[in-house]
Amino acid sequence: MDKIKMTTPLVEMDGDEMTRILWQQIKDELILPFVDLKTEYYDLGLPVRDETSDQITKDAGEAIKKYGVGVKCATITPNAQRMDEYKLHEMWKSPNGTIRAILDGTVFRAPITIDKISPVVKNWKKPITVARHAYGDLYKGTEYRVPEKGQAKLSFKGENGDAFDEVIYDFECPGIIQGIYNKDSSIESFAHSCFKYAIETKQDLWFSAKDTISKKYDMRFRDVFQEVYETTYKEEFDKLGLTYFYTLIDDAIARVIRSEGGFIWALKNYDGDVMSDLVSTAFGSLAMMTSVLCSPDGNFEFEAAHGTVTRHYYKYLEGEETSTNPMATIFAWSGALKKRGELDGLKELEVFGEKLEEACIDTLNEGIMTKDLVGLVEDGSATAVLTKDFIAAIRERLEKKLA
Numbered sequence: 001m002d003k004i005k006m007t008t009p010l011v012e013m014d015g016d017e018m019t020r021i022l023w024q025q026i027k028d029e030l031i032l033p034f035v036d037l038k039t040e041y042y043d044l045g046l047p048v049r050d051e052t053s054d055q056i057t058k059d060a061g062e063a064i065k066k067y068g069v070g071v072k073c074a075t076i077t078p079n080a081q082r083m084d085e086y087k088l089h090e091m092w093k094s095p096n097g098t099i100r101a102i103l104d105g106t107v108f109r110a111p112i113t114i115d116k117i118s119p120v121v122k123n124w125k126k127p128i129t130v131a132r133h134a135y136g137d138l139y140k141g142t143e144y145r146v147p148e149k150g151q152a153k154l155s156f157k158g159e160n161g162d163a164f165d166e167v168i169y170d171f172e173c174p175g176i177i178q179g180i181y182n183k184d185s186s187i188e189s190f191a192h193s194c195f196k197y198a199i200e201t202k203q204d205l206w207f208s209a210k211d212t213i214s215k216k217y218d219m220r221f222r223d224v225f226q227e228v229y230e231t232t233y234k235e236e237f238d239k240l241g242l243t244y245f246y247t248l249i250d251d252a253i254a255r256v257i258r259s260e261g262g263f264i265w266a267l268k269n270y271d272g273d274v275m276s277d278l279v280s281t282a283f284g285s286l287a288m289m290t291s292v293l294c295s296p297d298g299n300f301e302f303e304a305a306h307g308t309v310t311r312h313y314y315k316y317l318e319g320e321e322t323s324t325n326p327m328a329t330i331f332a333w334s335g336a337l338k339k340r341g342e343l344d345g346l347k348e349l350e351v352f353g354e355k356l357e358e359a360c361i362d363t364l365n366e367g368i369m370t371k372d373l374v375g376l377v378e379d380g381s382a383t384a385v386l387t388k389d390f391i392a393a394i395r396e397r398l399e400k401k402l403a
């Protein structure tokens with residue numbers, strides 16, 4: 001069989017620990033035998049990030065901007081313990097944060113669902129995609145521990161003379177205050193990414209916040225979404241029979257739980273952080289969550305939602321064979337290859353991505369799975385296998401599909 005040709009390189013970003021091992025296995029067994037793989041390789045493993053003073057991460061982000069599609073392995077975000085473990089020169093920032101800042105994108109997370117594992121919420125039939133605004137709010141807030149009696153104020157001084165100065169609270173005792181912000185430009189990009197992704201995946205879009213209480217802050221988000229929808233996307237939504245609606249977050253939660261799934265739920269930064277964990281847990285496993293960063297100008301970065309699975313890596317270093325789930329990382333590759341195929345008009349590459357995903361799902365539905373999933377199969381019709389045997393089972397099914 002001739003290998004499938006590519007015309008534009010994928011931006012390939014290698015990573016750390018157990019997922020770095022999975023990365024190589026996936027390439028060797030499931031991609032390289034079938035695809036004449038063209039990538040521009042960036043090693044985002046912590047040692048190279050340290051050697052290059054993290055320049056490698058910035059270069060990778062710029063490369064995604066140049067080529068349009070990237071695929072990323074999970075990476076360590078250093079903390080004090082990692083400084084020691086890797087003898088780092090600096091506590092480098094999260095690569096995901098750095099790349100997101102370059103691409104200005106929104107992260108969409110969706111579970112891979114299979115028949116054998118039913119979600120905790122019985123009526124969920126289709127995946128729910130959570131779109132989290134990954135900028136500002138609590139994550140860029142300023143906080144102060146009020147130590148004594150005194151007055152707290154919110155003030156603003158505009159370049160052209162606009163001014164605001166209002167009492168937040170007259171403290172009669174110690175307490176706490178917090179200041180958060182967001183920018184119209186960032187909220188607009190968030191909205192554009194969400195509408196674009198909804199059109200691309202042909203799913204309805206919901207947006208929820210707390211505008212009844214936060215009449216300026218959350219209301220601004222609501223208004224921006226409505227404006228962007230009406231001026232840019234309404235026509236296309238109507239044509240495709242898609243719906244956009246805003247609802248109060250309380251109401252959204254009730255609706256999400258009662259729904260069948262199959263839509264995109266856009267949320268502010270904190271709400272998205274918390275709700276994406278809730279949705280992934282209710283669907284089954286973190287190891288089955290896919291994640292794609294979409295920028296408002298149409299660039300894509302595919303990855304798994306989970307981390308580098310450190311505990312398994314330490315076992316691997318001791319010579320133990322692990323049963324680590326490669327699903328989300330395989331889907332990062334298939335997603336990236338499908339997108340490259342679509343952008344370059346390479347039908348064969350797109351079909352390859354689809355078949356790879358089918359082979360994975362077939363393997364799971366036949367009861368061959370990694371340890372983390374076996375416990376979730378209620379009828380006990382599944383067997384835990386090692387990662388290498390799981391990947392071999394996928395390869396066997398993939399070869400049949402491609403023959």
Ligand code: NAP
Nearest residue numbers: 074075076077286287305306307308309310311324325372
């Ligand atoms: P993690 O790597 O996601 O692992 C947490 C636990 O979840 C694991 O110990 C494992 O449970 C289970 N798990 C996650 N993925 C799995 C898989 N594919 N197969 C089987 N089990 C899986 O999160 P963490 O331990 O908090 O973080 C480890 C490192 O990853 C940190 O250095 C962090 O900075 C980094 N991180 C990177 C990203 C990213 O690059 N996107 C995201 C999150 C975290 P058991 O041990 O019980 O089997």
Ligand code: MG
Nearest residue numbers: 273274276277
């Ligand atoms: Mg979280």
